[in-house]
Amino acid sequence: MADLASNRIVITVLGKNRPGIVAGISRVLGEATVDIRDITQSIIEDIFTMTMLADMGDSPLDFTELQEKLQAAGDEIGVTVQMQREDVFNFMYRL
Numbered sequence: 001m002a003d004l005a006s007n008r009i010v011i012t013v014l015g016k017n018r019p020g021i022v023a024g025i026s027r028v029l030g031e032a033t034v035d036i037r038d039i040t041q042s043i044i045e046d047i048f049t050m051t052m053l054a055d056m057g058d059s060p061l062d063f064t065e066l067q068e069k070l071q072a073a074g075d076e077i078g079v080t081v082q083m084q085r086e087d088v089f090n091f092m093y094r095l
Contacts, residue, residue: 007057008037008086011070015079017048024077025050028069033059048079053086 013025022041029036034056041050056066067083074081084092 006085006087007055009034009054009056009063009066010084010086010089011050011052011054012082013048013050013052013074013079015048015074015077017043017046018078021048021077021079022050024073025052025070025081028066028073029054032056032061032066032069034066 011025013021015021022039026036029052034054035058036052036054038053039050041048043049056063059066061069063083063085070081070083
């Protein structure tokens, strides 16, 4: 079970709303064989936020490679993309 948890990642996206943000980030994940488990997004005025929970257990990429690809896609789209391991995210935001 510990191996399964270590494959899960949390991706956050923040930026000015525009068409193609979800598609651009999802494209990178699809090409990397990353399974999106949950996704939520909201737009407040023109500020776009999205949080994804994903599993990279079947991905040929390691954590750093995927992180770099997501950041490059974010730069291209004009948004900030952050990626953390789920266990690190949970530790940082525990109550």
